[in-house]
Amino acid sequence: EADIYQTPRYLVIGTGKKITLECSQTMGHDKMYWYQQDPGMELHLIHYSYGVNSTEKGDLSSESTVSRIRTEHFPLTLESARPSHTSQYLCASSEKASFEKLFFGSGTQLSVL
Amino acid sequence: QKEVEQDPGPLSVPEGAIVSLNCTYSNSAFQYFMWYRQYSRKGPELLMYTYSSGNKEDGRFTAQVDKSSKYISLFIRDSQPSDSATYLCAINDYKLSFGAGTTVTVRA
Numbered sequence: 001e002a003d004i005y006q007t008p009r010y011l012v013i014g015t016g017k018k019i020t021l022e023c024s025q026t027m028g029h030d031k032m033y034w035y036q037q038d039p040g041m042e043l044h045l046i047h048y049s050y051g052v053n054s055t056e057k058g059d060l061s062s063e064s065t066v067s068r069i070r071t072e073h074f075p076l077t078l079e080s081a082r083p084s085h086t087s088q089y090l091c092a093s094s095e096k097a098s099f100e101k102l103f104f105g106s107g108t109q110l111s112v113l
Numbered sequence: 114q115k116e117v118e119q120d121p122g123p124l125s126v127p128e129g130a131i132v133s134l135n136c137t138y139s140n141s142a143f144q145y146f147m148w149y150r151q152y153s154r155k156g157p158e159l160l161m162y163t164y165s166s167g168n169k170e171d172g173r174f175t176a177q178v179d180k181s182s183k184y185i186s187l188f189i190r191d192s193q194p195s196d197s198a199t200y201l202c203a204i205n206d207y208k209l210s211f212g213a214g215t216t217v218t219v220r221a
Binding site: 004041042043045059092100102107 | 203208210
């Protein structure tokens with residue numbers, strides 16, 4: 001079944017650790033995105049990609065980095081986690097279309113102590 | 114000023130009630146108007162989209178757009194407990210801007 005997968009679902013980690021949040025999609029979509037979601041707040045775009053070897057920063061300043069070596073895989077890395085990075089991270093993908101019908105994963109809830 | 118403002122809620126209604134959700138937006142260049150539904154501990158899923166002023170119906174759901182007032186609404190008729198979720202409006206020109214979401218609880 002075509003879907004978008006995020007791992008881990010929950011992560012509790014100490015300050016200063018390097019972490020990678022995984023995102024994979026089996027829909028063959030070119031566009032992929034990372035959003036940050038905090039309770040009661042808008043989704044904020046932190047990174048996106050139009051295809052392999054394409055990555056762009058989004059609207060929200062982020063200390064994370066992303067890579068897109070394969071169409072289906074779009075991992076997000078934090079080199080040194082801080083408590084301010086505590087949030088829900090949502091990965092999404094879409095076909096190349098004139099409007100952004102996004103398919104979201106279930107998210108990774110990150111807590112940095 | 115935020116590009117999209119959404120009524121914050123939360124809303125709690127009895128089963129069978131009509132739920133009304135609203136957003137306003139600032140950029141008249143916005144072309145596509147969407148509603149996403151997000152269940153607890155899940156990612157958002159697209160519920161409805163439209164690109165023109167007027168109404169669009171899909172079962173118990175009606176999306177309404179008034180471009181002259183920069184106002185969009187989602188109505189849920191005969192609401193069910195399974196409709197309990199957070200509803201996010203999203204509006205698109207060259208990028209997608211989301212509202213903060215309204216959490217709806219439908220009481221059995």
